[in-house]
Amino acid sequence: MITIKDVAKEAGVSVATVSRVLNNKGGAKPETITHVENVIKKLNYKPNKIAKSLSEGSSNLIALLVPTLNNPFFPELVREIEKVANENGYNVYLCNSDDDRMKVEYYLESMIDHYVSGAIINSLHVDASDLAELEKRGIRTITIDRANFEHPYSAITVDHTLGAQLAVTHLIRDEKCNNIVFISGPKNEKSAIDRLTGFTLALNEAGHPVKTHICYGDFGTASGYENTKALIQNGHSFDSIFCANDAMAIGAMRACHEFGIKVPSEVKIVGYDNISLASYMYPTLSSVDQCKEDIGRLAVNELIQLIKNPKNKQKQYELEPKLVIRNSSTINGGSINE
Amino acid sequence: MITIKDVAKEAGVSVATVSRVLNNKGGAKPETITHVENVIKKLNYKPNKIAKSLSEGSSNLIALLVPTLNNPFFPELVREIEKVANENGYNVYLCNSDDDRMKVEYYLESMIDHYVSGAIINSLHVDASDLAELEKRGIRTITIDRANFEHPYSAITVDHTLGAQLAVTHLIRDEKCNNIVFISGPKNEKSAIDRLTGFTLALNEAGHPVKTHICYGDFGTASGYENTKALIQNGHSFDSIFCANDAMAIGAMRACHEFGIKVPSEVKIVGYDNISLASYMYPTLSSVDQCKEDIGRLAVNELIQLIKNPKNKQKQYELEPKLVIRNSSTINGGSINE
DNA sequence: TTGAAAGCGCTAACAG
């Protein structure tokens, strides 16, 4: 293991000088700088980030807490966040809670243990006091979506009321549906509640009565499948299904297929998240796009500036979703490229 | 921030004693131990892992380098590995290379910077000298699959020759296919080569001539789609497609759908990986199961024992894949639960 | 059974 001391000795300067060069702190003769840089190269020296973190009292690690990796939306989000974080010299400590409070607690502690300098939180199982605890320990936080509680910290949400409204209006107005099933997420969840609001808004705007049925899933593919299967088996009739995420929509579509129900001619389906697989489903899946890219970029940028300027005020952002219409909800749906 | 010193002061002992209690080093009076433990609890003290790592010269971080998060197989594998690592007190530093050599290099350096104590490597863009460099720096390594080169370090592979053979034999013997398209992975890739070997073996075993066509994808859904589309548009006829992974199989299936080709009655499709979505496709996707769970558990356990016993010899493991038959390759395919 | 103190590799006053 080759250290800053070795470099200093070899270069005939002090460790302080090497440190200055390393961190571009300036205040060193240009020749000294080049000389030191050459020695660093020659020795193939790599600063030890652990030591740096300890010394500075903070790391270049950003924690990213996600509820699951099972739902394709999250790997896609992880990817975006990782990319932007790397661009800015930060590394991501991925914490997959598997929707389990125990794991959330494990990871919250782990974040503290690892001196992460900030955390991007996306979990149902985190509450305001958890965030407060992190902030108290000097870890800046930002929540993404699904935050089902009030808190004074930075937050990014997507306007799920609007998202649901777009989807349901599409079903009612464009597709003349009048018997809609809404497979929601867990009842206590803010995004589920918001989407229900949007659902209701769209119904009100319809100007004519529309039959509805609401059931509750857990955002897993299986729950979309089981809910739909149960409805069919119970003889419940419907002409469309709006699912609170794509995973459940895929499950719902599967159930329809199994019972020989044609999508979209007999039942139209719209999902939420616009995962990349949506355009490869059969039929291609209409979905509300949450703009993962925007969420990811915004989350990292906001967090970094919180880290760099500790006195900055937290901000709240709300993004606008877009409806992407494909074949699962309309006969004239888009092609693979949409 | 509350440190070991605070605990020591509050407990009226030295930091050395607190450290002993913390790490169950023994050699302390039982009463002292309980007393210190109480103070720790009372103060809600958490040892700083950064400091611990620096002091010990190693962290409890395991790096996990994956080629992509786009292909659902990898999030599923990540999840397994993370789970087992956590059970053993290790945390995972997820490195997603997006199949890009630049990113691989970035992460290899980052692993060194972060003093990870071991690395699980799954990437086409890592070679023996990269592994040697890590090992030289005291980072134990284990490769998973896809290692397209020889190296003396620990490795886990799946018998892809067998996997391909199972799939193709199924198509030939069970389904009487005699015009098979094989959508392979990148040409230079070991797993692709092995699968080709298995493909050939199955053909030889058939005992009668079978027409074949081989094309090369990149494991992305789009490449399965494009390859299949091109074949169809070129008027190439075939009665079955074997894809080197499920993502491409989903793309291939999509292309068939678009051209009104019925799966499985006109064309049978088998994928590889057995991702969880396979049983929700329409039709459900037959696939070769790589046993992610076994791979993950084995990788972590092997790595941990390498870390703990530096003089232990590296080992090579080869796992056996299993064919899971569903509806995409047979009329009498399995149900959702298979 | 315990404590004092050196040291892990780096940063950042402070002094020169």
Next chain:
DNA sequence: CTGTTAGCGCTTTCAA
């Protein structure tokens, strides 16, 4: 412009 030195929080000899 550069060097000295005191930490960052923890582990671990070595003595007591």
